[in-house]
Amino acid sequence: MNSIDASQVCQSDIIGCVRRCVEQAHQENGRRQRPFVTVTYAQSLDGSIAHAEGETLKLSNDLSLRLTHQVRALHDGILVGINTVVRDNPQLNVRLVEGENPQPIIVDGSLRFPIDARLLKDPCVRPIICTSHDACTRKEQQLLNAGANIVRVTQTNAGLLDLHQVFAHLKQQGLRTIMVEGGATIITSLLTQGLADQYLVTISPRLVGGLRSIHPQVGGQQERLAHLHNLQYQWLGTDLILRGDVLPRVHKQSSEQSGVTANAEVASESATSATVARQNGSLQR
Ligand SMILES: NC(=O)c1ccc[n+]([C@@H]2O[C@H](COP(=O)([O-])OP(=O)(O)OC[C@H]3O[C@@H](n4cnc5c(N)ncnc54)[C@H](OP(=O)(O)O)[C@@H]3O)[C@@H](O)[C@H]2O)c1
Numbered sequence: 584m585n586s587i588d589a590s591q592v593c594q595s596d597i598i599g600c601v602r603r604c605v606e607q608a609h610q611e612n613g614r615r616q617r618p619f620v621t622v623t624y625a626q627s628l629d630g631s632i633a634h635a636e637g638e639t640l641k642l643s644n645d646l647s648l649r650l651t652h653q654v655r656a657l658h659d660g661i662l663v664g665i666n667t668v669v670r671d672n673p674q675l676n677v678r679l680v681e682g683e684n685p686q687p688i689i690v691d692g693s694l695r696f697p698i699d700a701r702l703l704k705d706p707c708v709r710p711i712i713c714t715s716h717d718a719c720t721r722k723e724q725q726l727l728n729a730g731a732n733i734v735r736v737t738q739t740n741a742g743l744l745d746l747h748q749v750f751a752h753l754k755q756q757g758l759r760t761i762m763v764e765g766g767a768t769i770i771t772s773l774l775t776q777g778l779a780d781q782y783l784v785t786i787s788p789r790l791v792g793g794l795r796s797i798h799p800q801v802g803g804q805q806e807r808l809a810h811l812h813n814l815q816y817q818w819l820g821t822d823l824i825l826r827g828d829v830l831p832r833v834h835k836q837s838s839e840q841s842g843v844t845a846n847a848e849v850a851s852e853s854a855t856s857a858t859v860a861r862q863n864g865s866l867q868r
Pocket of ligand 1: 623624625626631632633634637638639640642663664665666667668670671690691692693695742743744745746764765766767768769770772794
């Protein structure tokens with residue numbers, strides 16, 4: 584059992600802490616193998632992020648939702664799993680505060696991405712959909728026509744996409760910081776592979792008994808998933824916000840850039856122009 588020294592936990596201006604972390608990550612970008620990853624989501628007191636059947640659950644209050652939009656505006660990219668797109672049909676943009684929209688990225692091994700998703704409604708938004716080499720080429724063409732960029736990466740033995748390759752590609756495209764907004768399968772994958780750097784959770788005072796934020800681990804790995812340090816908290820109304828740095832773990836580096844193929848010209852153009860426009864402060868999505 585790990586004990587937490589109470590003097591290391593402090594009430595803070597969370598958005599200021601997140602901003603400093605992200606700015607530091609931008610400065611260190613050249614030395615990083617992959618983008619800096621912030622994992623963030625809202626959960627009930629019992630750790631649920633959705634209803635048990637996966638139905639969307641509104642957990643954040645107005646203040647914590649505003650914080651989420653502030654955090655989105657700080658990151659270059661925002662990544663979710665395909666089930667989140669199918670279930671919630673999110674826009675993943677910045678609406679509640681002033682700021683630039685992050686580049687949407689979806690991890691979708693079989694191209695289940697709905698062609699009528701809200702992420703494809705804005706002609707200025709070109710979501711990057713990461714998929715497997717086996718995914719249907721006809722669906723790929725439909726999604727390309729609808730404005731998406733498709734990136735193919737290899738799958739792991741578990742049948743999931745190799746996130747090391749996904750992040751290597753995103754880094755190549757100039758995306759230095761990625762906010763991961765769920766769902767549970769993506770969060771679990773990131774933690775088990777040691778790919779999270781910062782953790783930011785909104786805790787809503789409700790008991791739901793639904794889908795938990797992290798899948799149960801077998802073989803007594805629970806203690807090893809991640810440890811947080813530099814913990815900070817802030818109350819936003821009745822929601823408790825908790826932020827921490829994920830302690831780096833020694834983990835096996837995967838094949839990084841090998842095996843990544845992309846709809847290169849379009850993806851590269853889109854992400855590079857996103858980066859340049861961000862630098863110029865002029866991107867409108
Ligand atoms: N409360 C919150 O803040 C919050 C935030 C986001 C989502 N949610 C909820 O979370 C639920 C969805 O979570 P979920 O766990 O079902 O799905 P998810 O994490 O959104 O998506 C998981 C899917 O992504 C694909 N995938 C491909 N490579 C992967 C990899 N390396 N790691 C993980 N996934 C990979 C897999 O589908 P394929 O096999 O088809 O490739 C996998 O089943 C929804 O009900 C949503 O409402 C809540």
